[in-house]
Amino acid sequence: MSEDTGLVKSLRAALAGAPEDVTLRLHLAELLLVTGEQDAAVSEAAVVLQYAPGNAKARDLMARAMAAPGPASAEAPPVQERSAAGGAAGFDWRAAEGQVRDVVPPRFVEQEAPLAVDGSGDPGDADAWEVDAPGTVRLADVGGMQEVKDRLEAAFLAPMRNPELRKLYGKSLRGGLLLYGPPGCGKTFIARAVAGELGASFLSVSVNDVLDMWIGNSERNMHEIFATARRQAPCVVFLDELDALGGKRSRTQHSGMRNTVNQLLTELDGIDAQANEGVFVLAATNLPWDVDLALRRPGRLDRTLLVLPPDAPAREAILRYHLRDRPIENVDLGKLAKATDGLSGADLAHVCESAAETALLDSARTGTVRMIGMKDLLGAVKAVVPSTEAWFSSARNVAMFANEGGMYDDLLAYLKKKRKL
CATH class of the missing domain: 1.25.40.10 (Tetratricopeptide repeat domain)
Structure with a gap:
């Protein structure tokens, strides 16, 4: 032995x-x-x-x-x-x-939930769509942009706050608003602020949430999104990059994409007059001229709102936000806001990041920590090329030569004011 x-x-x-x-x-x-x-x-x-x-x-x-x-x-x-x-x-x-369970791992792992025939999971699971609870962001948190706030007040907020007047004047809670403008100017933030003002749930939808390789699944996904919003009403459905979700069908060769746009039109109309009561549809796009015209007919996304680069009060609020947790000294926000005219919110965030990077590198070289000053911030402003210029170059031609029905009158007025025509 x-x-x-x-x-x-x-x-x-x-x-x-x-x-x-x-x-x-x-x-x-x-x-x-x-x-x-x-x-x-x-x-x-x-x-x-x-x-x-x-x-x-x-x-x-x-x-x-x-x-x-x-x-x-x-x-x-x-x-x-x-x-x-x-x-x-x-x-x-x-x-x-x-x-031998503790010695040999299992060769096969059981699925937690049964899959559909196409492998996409349970098609009827409404919980698959992530609906955010009413947030704390309000329009007061949006610096400046008073014209945008006034339009939003008339379109959504005033009828919601005054149900008796809404009933008297026959104002429905249905409605859609298309936010358009150059990128990085806060369209998504404004949509969340509207949901906060309404005390409504927020459901953000992008093209990745809808499109599917299997025939019929994209249309089903679109239906499930709106069905979820109706169950969660009041709910703001935010359609991000609408030009991708609802592009012009005449330019779309793939039948699946055309069917998805058709399904979106059906959901915006609702099954009956009360189907979308309490469902507020906000959409955002940088390319409104690429959106299918049927989406902008009355009863759908029939109101448009141009979201321009932030004005001076908005720029000051954005700069204050991005500098709040950084070591700064003798920063004149009013002077800095004037120097950043034409920059988007994303550009302003980049200015603050670049100024902080300059101060950090100097501190690393000298071995002495120093504060971020106006010199750093103004130097960063000079180095930043406004990201909105390319958008205005494209939008100028559309506003001048394709302004059917005065669709882009507000954009033309802004271009004339800024002498960009």
Whole structure:
């Protein structure tokens, strides 16, 4: 017995250096079974099956070890009959799996929920759409932009706050508003502020949430989004990058994309007059001229609002926000706001980041920490090219030569005011 014990130790030492040696591990398991260490033999056979799941010798050895009596019994372990598949006849594999659960990981993981035929999951699961609870952001948190706030007040907020007057004048809570303008000017933030003012849930939708490779799934996703919003009413549905979700069907060659736009039109109309009551649809785009015209007909996204680069009060509020947690001294926000005319909110954030980077590098070089000053901020302003210029270059031609029905009158007025025509 001592000789066998020494051999077991030698085999274990050898396996420590070559754990994947199936032949060596089978030899160790056989020896453990002979010495009466059935549990250890089962464990070693299980490890063999981990590396070689179809190893018949390992399965046979495990069956013998689990059927063998303990070391206190004087009887030799009975050899079970072999089945045609190479395993032991009548062997309880479920019990064996339970015993080796901590040694061998499961080969297959069960799905938590059944999949649909197309592999996309349960199509009727409305909880798949993430609806944010009413937020704390209000229009008062949006600096400046008073004209935008006034339009929003007339379109959504005043009817919501005055239900008696709404009923008297027959004003429905249905409605859609299209926010358009250059990128980085706060369209998404304004949409969240509207939801906060209404005390409404917020459901943000992008093209990735809707489009699907399987035929019919994109339309179903669009329907489920609006069905969820109706259940969560009052709810603001924010359609981001509307030019991607509702592009002109005449320019779309793929039938699936055209069907998705058709489904969006159907959902905006509602099944009946009251279907979308309490569902407020806000959409945002940088390219309103690429949006399908049917989406902008009365009863759908029939009101448009131009969101321009922030005015002076808004720039001051944005700069204050991005500098609030940074070490600054003698910063004149009024002067800085004047110097940043034409910059978007994203540009202003980049100005603050660049100024902080300059101060950080100087502090690292000199070994002395210094504050961020006006010199850093004004230097960053000079280095930043307004990201809105490219957008205005494209929008200028559209406003001048494709302004059907006065759709872009507000944009023309702004371009004339800024002498960009």
